[in-house]
Amino acid sequence: MDPIYQFVDDVIEAKRGTFTDIADDIWDHPETRFEEHWSAERLACALEAEGFSVERNAGNIKTAFVASFGSGLPVIALLGEYDALAGLSQCSGEDSPNPLVEDANGHGCGHNLLGSAAFAGAVAVKNWLEQSGAKGTVRFYGCPGEEGGSGKTFMVREGLFDDVDAAITWHPEAYAGMFSTSSLANIQVAYRFNGIAAHAANSPHLGRSALDAVTLMTTGSNFLNEHIIEKARVHYAITNAGGISPNVVQAQAEVLYLIRAPEMAQAQHIFERINKIAEGAALMTETTVNVRFDKACSNYLPNRNLEAVMYQALQALGLPEWNEEELAFAKKIRATLTENDLQNSLNNIANTSNEEGKAFARRHRETLLIDEIAPYAANDKILPGSTDVGDVSWKVPVAQCFSPCFTVGTPLHTWQLVSQGRTSIAHKGMLHAGKVMAATALQLFTQPQTLEACQSELHAQLAERPYQCPIPAGVTPSPLK
Numbered sequence: 445m446d447p448i449y450q451f452v453d454d455v456i457e458a459k460r461g462t463f464t465d466i467a468d469d470i471w472d473h474p475e476t477r478f479e480e481h482w483s484a485e486r487l488a489c490a491l492e493a494e495g496f497s498v499e500r501n502a503g504n505i506k507t508a509f510v511a512s513f514g515s516g517l518p519v520i521a522l523l524g525e526y527d528a529l530a531g532l533s534q535c536s537g538e539d540s541p542n543p544l545v546e547d548a549n550g551h552g553c554g555h556n557l558l559g560s561a562a563f564a565g566a567v568a569v570k571n572w573l574e575q576s577g578a579k580g581t582v583r584f585y586g587c588p589g590e591e592g593g594s595g596k597t598f599m600v601r602e603g604l605f606d607d608v609d610a611a612i613t614w615h616p617e618a619y620a621g622m623f624s625t626s627s628l629a630n631i632q633v634a635y636r637f638n639g640i641a642a643h644a645a646n647s648p649h650l651g652r653s654a655l656d657a658v659t660l661m662t663t664g665s666n667f668l669n670e671h672i673i674e675k676a677r678v679h680y681a682i683t684n685a686g687g688i689s690p691n692v693v694q695a696q697a698e699v700l701y702l703i704r705a706p707e708m709a710q711a712q713h714i715f716e717r718i719n720k721i722a723e724g725a726a727l728m729t730e731t732t733v734n735v736r737f738d739k740a741c742s743n744y745l746p747n748r749n750l751e752a753v754m755y756q757a758l759q760a761l762g763l764p765e766w767n768e769e770e771l772a773f774a775k776k777i778r779a780t781l782t783e784n785d786l787q788n789s790l791n792n793i794a795n796t797s798n799e800e801g802k803a804f805a806r807r808h809r810e811t812l813l814i815d816e817i818a819p820y821a822a823n824d825k826i827l828p829g830s831t832d833v834g835d836v837s838w839k840v841p842v843a844q845c846f847s848p849c850f851t852v853g854t855p856l857h858t859w860q861l862v863s864q865g866r867t868s869i870a871h872k873g874m875l876h877a878g879k880v881m882a883a884t885a886l887q888l889f890t891q892p893q894t895l896e897a898c899q900s901e902l903h904a905q906l907a908e909r910p911y912q913c914p915i916p917a918g919v920t921p922s923p924l925k
């Protein structure tokens with residue numbers, strides 16, 4: 445093995461307990477967006493213990509932080525997330541739905557692994573900087589609120605990436621490969637209707653229903669769905685239905701919209717049309733509407749030069765080996781998944797490349813834990829989902845890989861994923877991701893011409909399509925409530 449790959453492998457294996465303990469501790473403390481106080485502090489303290497200097501409350505976001513080691517250029521960032529999802533509490537290592545705590549949060553997107561692997565990668569890079577005496581800075585970005593919060597977009601707006609040369613990250617998955625597609629830009633916005641309360645039997649004619657307004661607004665936007673571009677998606681959640689009493693005309697109600705499209709300008713255009721629907725609903729019901737911009741994130745801009753470096757590291761480092769016990773557990777999890785779950789997951793893998801991707805997906809229909817790295821090809825596809833890594837990718841070159849932490853076919857945001865996120869399978873995938881990230885970073889420290897090529901690629905794109913942060917000044921990160 446190339447000495448750099450061997451180096452990161454050795455450092456991360458030597459401290460594997462430190463990294464898996466953090467991942468498990470964060471799994472044990474699932475916190476939703478912008479309330480990840482315990483998780484952020486766990487990582488920040490661990491980074492300090494490894495010799496990093498930590499700036500807490502980064503960009504004035506309480507659960508964001510930046511940890512640095514080294515000095516001078518280049519500045520290479522590893523991005524770590526640690527937020528959980530509401531309502532996904534689940535016991536670890538089980539093969540049936542069984543909440544650990546009723547109605548509590550759970551790590552349904554594997555972000556307990558995401559941040560911990562970036563930490564492992566940062567520690568390996570730090571050790572290399574120390575031993576080699578090379579110039580340069582490694583930073584761990586503690587990025588809160590990815591799920592519905594666009595934490596990184598706020599961090600970009602606050603200038604936290606202004607002096608960064610490149611950023612590297614990953615996402616836990618059921619396979620190993622590259623995030624080679626774009627993603628959907630989105631805007632999240634809350635519409636709050638105000639009406640007049642009244643006795644629903646005695647004086648309904650005196651009441652003006654905010655719930656009626658929400659109902660009419662969602663009806664309107666459901667009709668709109670047929671008249672927007674095909675790749676756009678408009679979803680909503682009724683976050684306040686006005687109360688639980690049918691004999692009261694509901695005076696207040698709120699609906700939260702998530703508007704997605706391949707390009708931010710397209711999402712903004714749909715947003716303007718949704719605003720008209722809100723005004724129409726208010727007009728029909730004689731209520732008033734207050735519009736609160738919640739957050740937004742940009743589509744992801746792949747950097748082909750940096751992806752190639754990361755894919756090389758992925759291939760050089762190979763895949764984790766799975767033991768009998770892990771395969772037996774994966775088999776039990778697989779039994780809980782439907783044929784549609786499996787097909788959707790395989791389609792997602794196929795989507796990250798071209799014909800070879802489809803063949804790969806066909807080859808792995810029966811595979812329980814992945815034993816082959818997915819093919820990589822630059823492509824023009826779009827992941828039907830969003831990520832706030834998008835905004836970082838318009839600021840600095842970014843590459844992100846997937847590492848195998850779950851049974852093939854496991855959908856994100858499910859109890860099956862939570863159940864697997866604290867097992868040796870997840871640990872192996874996480875350590876693997878840490879190594880790939882560190883190895884990618886070290887290529888940038890040792891090959892200035894590669895870093896330059898990544899930056900030229902981004903600058904050429906920005907010359908054609910300049911970046912503007914999609915979150916207006918004055919909008920601040922909002923917790924889930």
Ligand SMILES: Nc1ccc(C(=O)N[C@@H](CCC(=O)O)C(=O)O)cc1
Binds near residue numbers: 591630632828831832
């Ligand atoms: N590699 C991945 C990156 C992001 C996601 C994801 O589920 N993101 C949320 C983000 C939601 C948001 O931006 O508000 C989504 O698309 O609903 C899934 C896989």
